[in-house]
Amino acid sequence: MRIWRHLLFALSSAWQSFWRHVPVTGAGVLSITLILILGGASLLLGHAFSQVLDGYKQRVSVISVSVADQTPLTTVEDFEDQLRLQPEVLSVRFVSKEEELRRFSEDPRNQQLIEQIQGNPVPAKIEVKVGRLGDVKKIDTLARHWRGADRTDPTDYQGDFITNMLRLSSWLTIAGFGMLAVLTVASIVIVMNTIRTAVYHRRQEIEVMKLVGATEWFVRGPFVLEGVLTGLIAASLALGLLMLAYRPFVERFQSELFFVPLTYDPRFVSVLGPDLLAAGVLLGAMGSYIGVRRFVRI
């Protein structure tokens, strides 16, 4: 019962304080909204980029080894077994000359070429799917030392591309985390300042509470709730704006940067929603918690 009354007191007190000083709390809310939008937008972008990157990664994590014509089938099978024994290898598949030719000719880009060739000039292939992108190089080396490999063009390994891709990927991750860290610190500082102002405006009340024997957390509670309220309202605003802007933004992006396959993904918004609200509440709570610990002492 007593806990319940304390909670009610804190809630109504936080609510009043929030609306009584709208110029201050409003500025806090808008700042946090902006930060959350930045955070949300960078998550959206990051999500899009990682989708694109994942597509590429899927493609380049399969290395195909060209088999020289006249290589005995047993030699091929021995090499396949050897590959399967490598811990990095997920799967190995043999593609015969005929199958490869069929695949080659199915590609509309090769139509003109197909009409000019006679016989079957394409080599048989061994397609090796590798678990981690960084390990593709090892399989490439292995294949190049295999005597059954085609001399002129043993593999389709694209070392530079993979290196760049891995570098870009880790760089994006670092940049993402760095950005989130900066935004987190900024919003905590902003909430702390809102709380500082609220504490200043209520100093009389705080003094009286102290005189009549309120506990420290009884006095601090309303301020923490006010911070949570700030975060919650800011997150709702940010979410609303992101939801409104997401689709037009993607469409604009697609027409101007057509080579990046950024797509509108409504599911992502429903994932982002709860995360954003949780982030708002958490940031508000952390900022105000640190704030009251610094500014409210009994």
Next chain:
Amino acid sequence: MVIAPDFDSRPIISFQSVWKRYANGTEALKDVSLAVPEGDFIFLVGPSGAGKSTMVRLLIREEKPTRGRILVDGINLGPLPRRKLPHFRRKVGLVFQDFKLLPRLTVYENVAFALRVLGESRDAIERLVGDALETVGLANKGAKYPRELSGGEQQRVAIARALVPGPRLIVADEPTGNLDPATAWEIMQLFLRINASGSTVVMATHNREIVDLLRRRVVAIEDGRIVRDDRSGTYHEDLATSALRA
């Protein structure tokens, strides 16, 4: 064998060789010892800067003694941990010269505030606040705001707020400092009634007429030391008695 009750066995307030030096080096209290039995009414008098407010601040542990011990209701205030302070402060009703009422709250709400902070139920609050306002003579002013009241009435509200949780000790620092003599006298009557109903009252004051009229216990402080402690004293050292002693 019958043991006679010894009312002085545990004073409600006891200062034992208390020294207080503020951070800036000011020696505000020097070797102050004082025992206040339960139910006593005591005036703290002395010139400005003598250390009266310092004693009040030490009593509610707003400040800690530099040396010596202070016991209030058996609690040793020096080593009292911060988290136990709120529970201790509830034992003491405080009244100040500047009332310290919340301007946005009505008279009723101001008094109820002391109980809401403690998490009392609405029913209990209604009953206790009603009683307290009755005691201070403001039963019909509950809906007014502090700014609509006279200074004396505002001080009554503050007294009601101090009384409402039922503390056994009331500490007042110049409660009549802002009031005209007639109003001051009314407020003083109120404190006397509170004392008569069993609460101990400690009051720092400059109000010479009242102190001289009431002839209660007077503790005089000068430059941080207790220079006089009379059972039924006056504001200044009684010229008649000092003449007799000479």
